Amino acid sequence: MPMNMDTEYPQTTPNEVGKHSTGKVTILQDLIPTVEDTYIQGELESDRMDKENYNELELSALNTSLETAKTGENEISLRQHLYWPRTPERKADFLYQDPVSCKVHEGYTTGSETLSSIGVVNDVVERGVKITAEFNSKITKNEEERQNLLQKNIQVRKYGYSSTWLGIDWDNLERGKHDGNVNGKRYFTASHPKSGSFVRPEKVQLGQTAISAITSRYGRHDDELTAKFHEQQLLSIQQSINAPFLKLVGFDKITDKQSDFYNLRVVNLRLQNIYSCGESDSLENLCPNISELDISKNLFSTWLVIFDICKQLKSLTWLNVSENNLQIPEDISRHCFDSVQILICGFLNLTWSEMLKLSHVFPNLEELRLPNNKIDKLDTPLENNFKSLKVLDLENNPIGDWNEILKLRAIPTLEQLSIENIGLKSIRFEENSKTNLFLNLKKLILTNNLLNDWESVGELNKLKNLEELKFLHNPILETENFNTRTQLIIAKIANLKYLNGSFIASDERRGAEYDYVKKYGLEYLAVRDTSDKLKEFLAKYHRYEELIQECGVPEESELTIPSKVIKVSLIDIELIYEERVVRKKLPPSILIQKLIMLVQRLFNLSERPNLTYISSTEQNIEIILDDECKELGYYSMQNGDKIIIKT
Structure with a gap:
């Protein structure tokens, strides 16, 4: 997606061409391909050129301060490629083989330099100069001399032409071939050693405005193509359910409703190549009542465009901006959108400190989803950060440490927390009994972590109001069979009502707690008369003392060692x-x-x-x-x- 419009003037060519995707762009003007670099997606660039392309080449000297080496009076050594405009039948690159002088008509000019002759050196591949059309037209009047040049001083090869190239830093790191440095020359700096490449401008889709996307996607199309499309859809449904006489009723009403832009409420613009909102206030005038908007995976490059959209949509409550390469402007204090309650920001490379800044822009968030970002540290939010937040999703962020999660205690309204796949290895609270942290937390998602001890599961019993837990794909679960590990989790967390989406019935809890007492009964009987060991035992097996008061102390005769x-x-x-x-x-x-x-x-x-x-x-x-x-x-x-x- 367009991000960087820095202009550079490279003198050599990339040795590859990029593919269609999204990424940051650096404009590279007058990029001159080498002989080996003539292919774009399997097609010779020189073979695609027509006569008009050649004639339109601007053949002027790059500057009048060319590096010169005097080989005689009024003689200049040109240490660059020599371009000669020619018809398609003469697709040639002039690469001089010998350091000989090629005499031309005196008085012909390139820029403000007058050349009486052109001295050629061996390292012409390193640099290049382009001759003016006037110079070419005059020099080609003498066909004999031109043929002499061709025979003595050049080697004819198929070749492309110089023009503007785009240096791409791909969002998909596997799409590129280098980091912007080619053959020792740096044209731009990519974010990854293999995320950069070069592409012709005509290969790039520049995108559209949000207004264009909405009218195209939701506008009514009463044309033959649309009718044929609907007919094919109907035929497909008829065949899939074996109902040849099926008719679909009401689709026209749905289309009419969606085409009523003023009353549009839910709009999905994902993957529409949108780069801007459009003209000022155009979105507000077209569809002011949008309440849910998905603009994920588009070509936005800055949060300012997102702010412009929010500014025009006064009723917006749900917003998804995921998979856009958004830069946060330095001053965002003047932006504030009270209506937005749900914000989804996946794959944005956000840090927690950046999200804290954005929390002032969206002060009334109740649900915030930040999966797949670069959040590794959770700075403690200030009192006015996330004052209404109930749901927080931090899935697939490299946090790793439970102590970072504890910093979220500054969000007292939090009811649901997803910390799936964050590399969590253990859970510990400082308190020995119920904790006063996360008093409103009811649902916790801990799937796909590295938890490897049952004590971490027991620590969750200290959360006073935890009712729902998702706990799958953690190493500790491999130590027991399915039934046993389910019973252990239920027995260790007293208030749990749902485990991995399943309701815990009262008889299931009763059986799980009874089996929990029996499972560790022999170990309890061995340490109950030793205070220190008993203390360690009760710290390891959460709720055991509470459960033996309910179920009674197990008798040694009824305890058997499983085999x-x-x-x-x-x-x-x-x-x-x-x-x-x-x-x-x-x-x-x-x-x-x-x-x-x-x-x-x-x-x-x-x-x-x-x-x-x-x-x-x-x-x-x-x-x-x-x-x-x-x-x-x-x-x-x-x-x-x-x-x-x-x-």
Whole structure:
């Protein structure tokens, strides 16, 4: 996307041509390709030139202070390429082979220099001079002398022509071939060693205004092409659902509604190559009632254009500016847009300090999404920063340290925090009990981090109002099977209501907490009489003391050390229906759904039964088996336990 309009005058050529994409542009005028650099996307540039192209070349001396080497009176050595305008039949580059003088008619001029002869040197490839059209027309009047020049002093090769090139710093770092330095000559400085390349201006799409994009995208098109497009859409739908007589009703009304620019509310202009708003107040006059606007992945180069758009849209509440290479101006204090409540700024290379500056421009933000930026440090926001913020998304930022996250405590209104894939390795609060930090935080996303200890999970119990947690793809989860790790998370966080999007039923929590007590029961019994070791144990296994008060201290006789043999062995269960009892050995892996079907066959039941689990050792434990996707082993059943069957 256009960013940098610095003008340079290079004297050699790039050895490649860029591809279509977005990136910063540096204009490079009079860029002269070398003999090897004649291809653009597989086509010889010289073969594309017509007679008019050659005649229009401005053949004038670059300046009158050419570096000269006197080889005789009024003789000049030109240390640059010599360009000779010619017809397409004479596509040639004049590369002199010998340091001989080529006599020409006296009195012919280049610029203000009068040349009586042209002295040629071996290093002509290093520099170049372009002869005036007048000089050429006069020198070509003498065909014999021109042929003499061709025969003695030049080598004919296919070649391109000099003109303006664009130095591109691609947004996609894999699109370029260099950093702006070619053959030892620096034309511009790219942001990455391989993100720069050169492109002809005609290869670049300069984009359009927001006004043009809206009218093109949402305007009504009553032409044959549009009608044919709708007909093809209908045919595609008919074929996909095998309904040849299907008709679509109401699309004209939708089109009419979208074409009513004044009443447009939701506008999507993603990937429309927009570089500016348009004429002053044009957006406000065309569609002043836009409330949601997506202008992501366009050609904007500065936040000033975004501010101009916001200024004209007084009803704007939702704004997505992601994937634009936006520069923040030095003075943004005069800009303020109270209406914007949701702002999405992904892939903008933003830092947190820059976002703090922008928070004054958007003072009433309730939702801020900053995925895939360069945020590594979180400076503590001031009291007037993010005073209304409820949702903050920092996904895919290189933060890494939980202490940085703790700085967000200065945002007391925060209810939802996404810190997915930020390289987080551990979570610790200074408090031993409930913390007063993040008092309003209800939802936390910790997926795809590097958390490798269960203590970090237990620390989340210190958040007083945490109700929803997304915790997937962390190394610690690989230490237990799916059911066990789910139970551990539920048992460690008392207020949790949703885990990874699933609601936690009361019986599921009760079973998870009971199994949690049993799992570490032997370890607890071994340290409960030693105060120091007990303190360490309780710090490691969060909520354990609280849970043994609810479930009771586990008896050593009921605690067994799990082994692979036990896990795969069958469980001897009593199935009880009214007065009939059937003993059955069942695998722990059997689903409740299959168990219900088994019970129907065993007792010849016409209706689908309801199952209730009763422990043989703990008479007060009674769990309804209503989750048909759970395995029998999920409920930690043991030999002698009972399942009551009711219809």
